[in-house]
Amino acid sequence: MKIKEIFNLAIKMGMEADFRGIEGVKKVLERKKKKYEKLSQKEKELFDLEALENPYLDTRIYNIAEDKEIKKVLTGIQIDGEEIILAKEIGADLVLAHHPMGKGLANLADVMELQCDVLALYGVPINVAEGLMKIRIEEVARTTHPYIHEKPVDLAKILKVNLMNVHTPADNLAAKFLKDLVEEKKPERISDLIDLLLEIPEYKEAAKTGAGPKIFVGDKERRCGKIAVTEITGGTEGSPKIYEKLAISGVGTVLAMHQSEEHRKEAEKAYINVVVAGHAPSDSLGMNLFLDELEKRGIEIIPCAGLIRVSRVKK
Ligand SMILES: [Fe+2]
Numbered sequence: 001m002k003i004k005e006i007f008n009l010a011i012k013m014g015m016e017a018d019f020r021g022i023e024g025v026k027k028v029l030e031r032k033k034k035k036y037e038k039l040s041q042k043e044k045e046l047f048d049l050e051a052l053e054n055p056y057l058d059t060r061i062y063n064i065a066e067d068k069e070i071k072k073v074l075t076g077i078q079i080d081g082e083e084i085i086l087a088k089e090i091g092a093d094l095v096l097a098h099h100p101m102g103k104g105l106a107n108l109a110d111v112m113e114l115q116c117d118v119l120a121l122y123g124v125p126i127n128v129a130e131g132l133m134k135i136r137i138e139e140v141a142r143t144t145h146p147y148i149h150e151k152p153v154d155l156a157k158i159l160k161v162n163l164m165n166v167h168t169p170a171d172n173l174a175a176k177f178l179k180d181l182v183e184e185k186k187p188e189r190i191s192d193l194i195d196l197l198l199e200i201p202e203y204k205e206a207a208k209t210g211a212g213p214k215i216f217v218g219d220k221e222r223r224c225g226k227i228a229v230t231e232i233t234g235g236t237e238g239s240p241k242i243y244e245k246l247a248i249s250g251v252g253t254v255l256a257m258h259q260s261e262e263h264r265k266e267a268e269k270a271y272i273n274v275v276v277a278g279h280a281p282s283d284s285l286g287m288n289l290f291l292d293e294l295e296k297r298g299i300e301i302i303p304c305a306g307l308i309r310v311s312r313v314k315k
Contacts, residue, residue: 001070001297003094003162007061010290014056014169017176019233020117025055028113048103056168057107058100058235062153065160070094071298075291076305077283079165081155083305088159092302095156097165098283102153104165108235109141111168115234118175119242122228123249132239140236166290171233171257174286178255178277179229191220193227193253193275201310202288206281216264218253218273225252225273232257232282243270257282284308 079097303309
């Protein structure tokens with residue numbers, strides 16, 4: 001596979017797993033196209049044309065130094081300069097990061113809109129979800145703005161290393177995997193939910209190093225009620241004011257990837273249980289489901305930078 005084929009596969013898989021459904025994602029792209037057509041010539045010159053085709057702007061190809069057949073991929077959750085140098089050392093054909101960098105990081109806020117639809121899926125009225133998310137999306141856009149986004153990209157260009165990342169498509173795969181699992185197994189108590197997570201190899205491995213599932217609000221004995229998988233995909237953390245609305249909408253427990261203290265306190269106030277599945281294992285789960293497809297196509301996968309590699313490819 002060439003880099004663009006790997007990228008296209010990631011977008012396709014991300015759309016298939018997206019809680020909005022493929023049609024929902026296509027609608028977002030159509031709206032962007034209409035908005036683009038209305039821009040002035042000057043505005044069009046600055047417009048990121050990829051936004052018309054790629055629904056996940058936090059997922060990008062940053063550097064194609066050599067457009068060759070990819071046989072060996074160095075892949076990790078948090079790729080920085082060290083891993084790009086490492087790729088050169090070990091002769092990897094491509095560095096595949098999970099977390100965005102460059103323009104992918106600068107555009108992280110763009111994917112957060114999907115959280116509105118995820119919240120609506122769990123019964124939050126769309127107007128409430130959009131109202132709360134608008135504030136938070138603008139906040140994230142301001143927070144990521146001052147970063148020196150291009151630093152690792154510049155290094156990859158100097159070293160002539162192929163570099164890309166897959167963020168929201170992988171998080172969508174993890175979210176769908178977890179949603180399907182809790183809906184099938186219907187854990188009754190928080191302890192049952194934790195046990196269910198620990199049956200997944202990525203979480204089991206993380207638990208051994210202290211990074212596994214953790215109860216942030218509630219306790220083992222509490223009943224889960226309706227479990228909402230609202231904090232696994234959609235860029236980064238949403239609005240801290242959402243818990244009160246989720247409680248009214250009938251949600252009992254939120255399954256999160258990670259959670260800030262501000263969000264935790266708000267969830268506690270709303271009597272929402274929070275189970276934090278863990279950052280590295282949740283990101284790894286999503287990446288693994290994608291990486292398996294590369295492995296099936298004969299690509300060697302070398303995990304690094306926090307990736308707990310588990311292959312589900314039948315051998
Ligand atoms: Fe992450």
